[in-house]
Amino acid sequence: MMETGLMAIGAGLAIGLAALGTGLAQSRIGAAGAGALAEKPDLLGAIILLIAIPETVVILGFATAAMILLLG
Amino acid sequence: MSREMARVQIIGLKPALLPVIRALGELGCVHLDRAADAPELLLQPLSVDAALIRAQEEISRHFAQVKGLLDMLGIARRAAPPAGMTVEPLDVIYARIAELVPQVRVLKAQQDALRAERELLARFEDTMRQLLPVFPPMARQPDSVSFGLLVSRSHADVLTLIASEVGRITQGRAETATAAVGEALCAMLIVVPRAYADPVNALLDREDVSRLRLPREFSTDSPDAAIAALRRQLNALPGRLAQVEQDLAALAQRWEDRLLLWSDRLQDELDAYEVIASAGETGMTFVLLGWTPEDEVERVQRALYERAGDAVEIIRLPVTPEERRHAPVLLANPAPVRPFEALVRLYGLPGYDVLDPSRLMALFMPIFFGMMLGDIGYGALLLGLVFLVRRRLKPGMMHSLTTVLAYGAGWAIVFGVLFGEFFGRLGESFGLHAILFDRASEDHLLDLLALSVGVGGMHLVLGLLLGLWEGARQRSRHHLLERGGRLLGLIALFLLVGALVEVLPDGLITPAAALLVIGTVLLGASLGRIGVLMAPIEMIGLVGNVLSYLRIAAIGLSSVYLALVAGEIAGTVGSVVVGVIIAALLHALNLVLGAFSPTIQSLRLHYVEFFRNFYEGGGRPYQPLAFRLPHVHEQGKEAS
Numbered sequence: 001m002m003e004t005g006l007m008a009i010g011a012g013l014a015i016g017l018a019a020l021g022t023g024l025a026q027s028r029i030g031a032a033g034a035g036a037l038a039e040k041p042d043l044l045g046a047i048i049l050l051i052a053i054p055e056t057v058v059i060l061g062f063a064t065a066a067m068i069l070l071l072g
Numbered sequence: 073m074s075r076e077m078a079r080v081q082i083i084g085l086k087p088a089l090l091p092v093i094r095a096l097g098e099l100g101c102v103h104l105d106r107a108a109d110a111p112e113l114l115l116q117p118l119s120v121d122a123a124l125i126r127a128q129e130e131i132s133r134h135f136a137q138v139k140g141l142l143d144m145l146g147i148a149r150r151a152a153p154p155a156g157m158t159v160e161p162l163d164v165i166y167a168r169i170a171e172l173v174p175q176v177r178v179l180k181a182q183q184d185a186l187r188a189e190r191e192l193l194a195r196f197e198d199t200m201r202q203l204l205p206v207f208p209p210m211a212r213q214p215d216s217v218s219f220g221l222l223v224s225r226s227h228a229d230v231l232t233l234i235a236s237e238v239g240r241i242t243q244g245r246a247e248t249a250t251a252a253v254g255e256a257l258c259a260m261l262i263v264v265p266r267a268y269a270d271p272v273n274a275l276l277d278r279e280d281v282s283r284l285r286l287p288r289e290f291s292t293d294s295p296d297a298a299i300a301a302l303r304r305q306l307n308a309l310p311g312r313l314a315q316v317e318q319d320l321a322a323l324a325q326r327w328e329d330r331l332l333l334w335s336d337r338l339q340d341e342l343d344a345y346e347v348i349a350s351a352g353e354t355g356m357t358f359v360l361l362g363w364t365p366e367d368e369v370e371r372v373q374r375a376l377y378e379r380a381g382d383a384v385e386i387i388r389l390p391v392t393p394e395e396r397r398h399a400p401v402l403l404a405n406p407a408p409v410r411p412f413e414a415l416v417r418l419y420g421l422p423g424y425d426v427l428d429p430s431r432l433m434a435l436f437m438p439i440f441f442g443m444m445l446g447d448i449g450y451g452a453l454l455l456g457l458v459f460l461v462r463r464r465l466k467p468g469m470m471h472s473l474t475t476v477l478a479y480g481a482g483w484a485i486v487f488g489v490l491f492g493e494f495f496g497r498l499g500e501s502f503g504l505h506a507i508l509f510d511r512a513s514e515d516h517l518l519d520l521l522a523l524s525v526g527v528g529g530m531h532l533v534l535g536l537l538l539g540l541w542e543g544a545r546q547r548s549r550h551h552l553l554e555r556g557g558r559l560l561g562l563i564a565l566f567l568l569v570g571a572l573v574e575v576l577p578d579g580l581i582t583p584a585a586a587l588l589v590i591g592t593v594l595l596g597a598s599l600g601r602i603g604v605l606m607a608p609i610e611m612i613g614l615v616g617n618v619l620s621y622l623r624i625a626a627i628g629l630s631s632v633y634l635a636l637v638a639g640e641i642a643g644t645v646g647s648v649v650v651g652v653i654i655a656a657l658l659h660a661l662n663l664v665l666g667a668f669s670p671t672i673q674s675l676r677l678h679y680v681e682f683f684r685n686f687y688e689g690g691g692r693p694y695q696p697l698a699f700r701l702p703h704v705h706e707q708g709k710e711a712s
Contacts, residue, residue, distance in 0.1 A: 060619060063521075066622075070518055
């Protein structure tokens with residue numbers, strides 16, 4: 001029972017901390033991107049790309065959480 | 073894919089230059105480059121004479137006046153020119169503009185003056201009413217003169233000083249009254265016998281205090297009469313203003329189509345003159361250089377011959393590989409793929425003669441969207457909403473996005489059938505069951521992850537194969553090594569994982585490890601000296617690229633769990649009505665997220681994971697000289 005609880009906490013931390021990191025990165029990229037867009041609207045594609053890049057971190061967090069729950 | 077382009081050189085006698093440019097503008101299919109920039113032709117830029125410059129300035133000035141008239145009359149631009157109208161010759165247009173400009177300016181000036189007067193009088197009336205209760209009785213006597221002062225509250229002590237100075241000048245025969253006006257201002261009325269008016273006036277001018285000056289027509293009356301007159305004037309103003317605005321609206325209605333037509337006509341004329349700057353010249357001839365779609369060359373030839381006869385010649389130039397790389401790009405995809413062109417352009421227009429990924433995006437993006445949303449109910453609802461909205465949209469980015477959403481909603485219905493989902497598990501009540509597997513069940517989480525990674529792996533392999541093909545076509549050793557190395561690494565990765573989880577035989581571990589090493593070496597070779605360090609990092613990045621496709625599972629799970637929560641919460645509420653409302657709200661939220669998030673994530677998978685394996689943007693857009701009024705001809709001239 002204790003072990004299941006710890007696994008759940010571990011999975012939660014894996015995805016939660018990764019999401020926090022992604023959010024922090026995206027907030028900075030998003031703010032800079034919005035400024036750049038105001039100057040040069042044709043950068044939209046590049047800015048979507050830049051904002052989307054840190055999302056891999058939360059996806060890796062999701063993968064880690066899934067592994068903890070499935071393989072644990 | 074982009075249309076095949078021909079590089080053409082148009083040579084003609086100099087007098088035929090403007091007719092040729094106008095013919096090209098009417099055709100709208102020749103993209104012109106600067107002729108002097110072509111080193112092999114050894115041309116100098118066309119010298120422009122003073123008459124041409126004057127004509128261009130004349131057009132430019134009248135175009136600015138038409139724009140000003142459109143703004144003053146509040147006429148909005150339209151995407152298409154007014155239909156079925158003929159346009160006057162330029163000199164007639166100029167004459168009509170000259171007639172219209174003063175009429176509109178007079179009315180606009182009247183409108184501005186009336187608006188300013190309305191604002192000013194309202195402010196005076198307000199101030200006078202504040203002062204009225206404290207008016208000294210002397211102010212109503214005919215031999216008295218009143219002065220009004222306005223200062224900010226923070227400088228109210230200035231008024232005391234002025235009152236004492238006025239008292240000294242008038243030997244105590246002045247009367248003053250002070251009142252607050254609004255939150256920020258303080259007003260003072262000084263009343264003096266007429267004999268002291270000049271020295272007091274001089275004092276106030278010297279002290280540079282803001283004066284409350286009534287308009288001249290009210291200033292001689294007594295304060296009560298002035299307020300009554302102000303009110304009368306204020307009551308009359310809306311009627312006068314309405315009359316002027318009505319006159320302006322009548323002018324706008326009468327001239328709207330014609331002004332828009334003139335604006336387009338003058339803009340076309342300006343475009344034609346600007347092309348002159350891109351022409352080159354020899355002794356007697358002008359030279360224009362450009363690109364036109366291969367199948368349009370004959371049409372251009374015919375049109376130029378009709379317009380300028382033997383005075384002009386069009387020559388198809390040979391194209392070197394370098395010129396071919398820089399040819400302008402005109403994408404030509406079937407109608408169902410066109411909405412995806414806009415998304416490809418967001419990343420970067422494909423270069424000429426390189427693979428256009430629009431068709432691949434049209435195939436895979438809706439599938440990824442459908443895998444994430446994967447619900448019959450949401451898919452059908454989204455499809456309905458998209459068809460409702462797109463009817464009201466004009467062609468453009470938003471219209472393209474609704475088409476992309478419609479495809480995605482269609483695939484969401486297909487995956488909804490495969491996963492057995494209708495607003496979560498609502499479908500179970502009428503016998504709907506998963507054909508593939510139930511996404512929401514924890515027993516099938518691994519299946520969902522494997523499906524996402526499997527689809528992602530295939531997507532990446534396809535991208536790398538296309539990249540190898542592109543590399544081979546371009547004879548790029550770098551691209552072949554880099555993409556070949558990544559492909560081998562990816563295959564090795566799948567074999568290793570398959571063998572480790574005992575889906576594939578153990579014996580594959582050694583060949584897979586060998587493939588991984590070969591792939592890393594190839595990748596390192598493509599990167600040069602830093603390859604020793606960077607190749608292993610790039611290989612780890614490749615694992616990240618594959619795992620990135622797990623977002624299909626992650627977004628899908630969040631969607632299905634929100635749908636389940638909506639059903640669960642609705643079931644726990646006692647009242648059926650409240651339960652239905654809560655469920656509807658949560659499903660609506662899920663639908664909004666379901667339309668937005670899968671679009672962004674699918675887009676990202678294409679831009680970041682897929683495109684980087686084979687696609688480079690940087691194409692030059694095809695921008696032909698195209699008149700806005702190609703088929704509207706000048707009055708009195710024969711239509712060609």
